[in-house]
Amino acid sequence: MTKEVRVRFAPSPTGALHIGGLRTALYNYLFARKMGGKFLLRIEDTDQTRFVPGAEEYIQESLDWMGISPDESPWKPGDVGPYRQSERKASYMSYALDLIEKGHAYYAFDTAEELEAMRERLTAARVVQPQYNSITRTQMKNSLTLSPEEVKERLASGDPYVIRAKLPLKEEVRFHDLIRGWVLVHSSTLDDKVLMKSDGMPTYHLANIVDDHLMGITHVIRGEEWLPSAPLHVLLYRFFGWEDTMPQFAHLPLLLKPDGNGKLSKRDGDKLGFPVFPLNWTDPFTGEKSSGFRETGYLPDALLNFLAFLGWNPGDEREIFSLDELIEAFSIERIGKSGTKFDIAKAKWFNEHYLRSSAQEDLIAYLQQDAQAAGTTLSHEKAGAIVSLLRDRVTFPGDFWRDSQFISHAPIEFDLEVASKKWNADAATLLQAYATALESGVAAPFDGTAAKALLESTAEATGIKLGKVMQAVRLAVTGLGAGPDLMEVFAILGPQEVAKRIRFALDTLAIVD
């Protein structure tokens, strides 16, 4: 029997969860579900200087909103907790000491100034890459160069120190990445990374390996930015003697800027006018606000579908996938290798698709909410009519309210360009007659068909070709030159309101032809 698949999403709570992080979480979730395994959330808060209040909750809420909640998390602990690294602090030191005992790590007492001096010295000597490594450590203050007595003394007197990994001078580090294949790195290009910081907290590298091991993680699916440090991680597994249970790695291609070059960043969203975060976020320190996909009007299913296809595809030509279908179709092998530019137009297309297939009642609820927020109320019936009218023409739920303003408000001014082209004596004659007919009372129900029949008979009676004046009719009643089916609009407005608007237009618009 094979081991149960366990994967984790391990963000740091340093701000709003980036959309790229959300995609990483999604892929982890899909893989876990596909394999019948578990998806865990571990908060990597080992850098207390960067901790941002609210960030954890933001991560949780984002995942919940997307429908990809973890099976185990700080809020839903399984039996390998705690799920916050700050709460696991006590355990890391013993692992670091174990490494020292095995000869794979050492104490280092160098001050920031000494490290800086070392880098300057190496740069001056034209060393291409000044780093703390198997060569330079022989000239630094650490437990490899100092006498055992002095080390003991410094430790006892509370001298600040870090623990560094002792990397081999010459060794090929080779590991298999599920997405990239074999990756080969020579240990001489690696440096002696800090494992334990002087504040007693582990760095990412140590905490990550220890926790993944302790939590039984079988697959590490993370961003490509981790690829360069993966060899160090492999070495650490080896040092600990955990190589046989080392997780498999899969390094995801990055999300890139839509235009030029580089990794997609917060600024891009601001600049190009689309969100790069799942939810709205206000930085608690600077007060800076960032908009979210949710508040912009993206449906979770649409965002899910869009995100899944940024770097992955099912291998056939289907594009619309529910979460369940994504789970069914997902495989790590089909994740691409190259970076992916973020194209918001495609996201909109997905959103339109999902919006059109949404339940009528949901859309009515959106519209009624917006109306309420604007200080009015819309009856369920009227909201329903508006939703039916606009359903195929909107991108976001908020568009229902925005694009139906002409229904809630009679025009006070008219599109002058359309007026100059389309408003003429024939139109005025027809509208005059139509308004009179409406005012003299119409049989209920006044639906789109009835409105149209009456308009057609009026046109016939006045001898005016309807096709020639339709746009003028629209202009008179809505103030606009284009829009949804006019007769349905009339039905929603009702005969009295239509007549009233026509009278106003007749009084206001000058005949130019």
Added chain:
RNA sequence: GGUCCGUUCGUCUAGGGGUUAGGACGUAUCCCUUUCACGGAUAAAACACGGGUUCGAUUCCCGUACGGACUACCA
């Protein structure tokens, strides 16, 4: 600079030694239609470059170019 990773239409991608290099978004045109959308149809649009290997390379290999990540007591 160094190390590592990558490169098929504008974008997301399928494909893979011999194909009219397929799909989707976007764009354009046409149809539908009282307008605008929706929908339908059609079109323009790609294998970064140079060497190999091969009967044949977009596909395999090597270079070059370009892009990206990393290069902290951040993750």
